[in-house]
Amino acid sequence: MSEEETYRLHNEVHIHRSLHRGLPDQHPHIVQFKESFLDRKVFGCIVLEYCKGGDLLSKLNIARKKKQVLPEEQCLGWLRQIVGAVQYIHSQRVLHRDLKLANC
Numbered sequence: 001m002s003e004e005e006t007y008r009l010h011n012e013v014h015i016h017r018s019l020h021r022g023l024p025d026q027h028p029h030i031v032q033f034k035e036s037f038l039d040r041k042v043f044g045c046i047v048l049e050y051c052k053g054g055d056l057l058s059k060l061n062i063a064r065k066k067k068q069v070l071p072e073e074q075c076l077g078w079l080r081q082i083v084g085a086v087q088y089i090h091s092q093r094v095l096h097r098d099l100k101l102a103n104c
Contacts, residue, residue, distance in 0.1 A: 019089065034047040060101060
């Protein structure tokens with residue numbers, strides 16, 4: 001890994017750790033950080049909590065393939081969770097710069 005990539009990895013790990021200190025104000029809709037490591041000093045790995053339901057992009061793609069319409073209440077529930085999580089990280093002075101369906 002280059003010096004810049006190593007710096008970015010350490011920065012991201014620091015952010016994940018700071019959001020998950022086990023504090024009572026921890027947000028329930030932010031994936032838990034587990035650990036990080038370097039694989040042969042080539043790849044940086046960040047291990048996060050397993051999300052059984054998958055990501056939002058996968059859910060939308062499955063519905064699209066089945067030509068199903070997602071219920072409005074379901075979508076509003078997801079939107080509330082996303083907005084709540086973003087509001088929480090902003091309160092922690094963190095700006096998420098890669099917000100997309102695959103990260104939800």
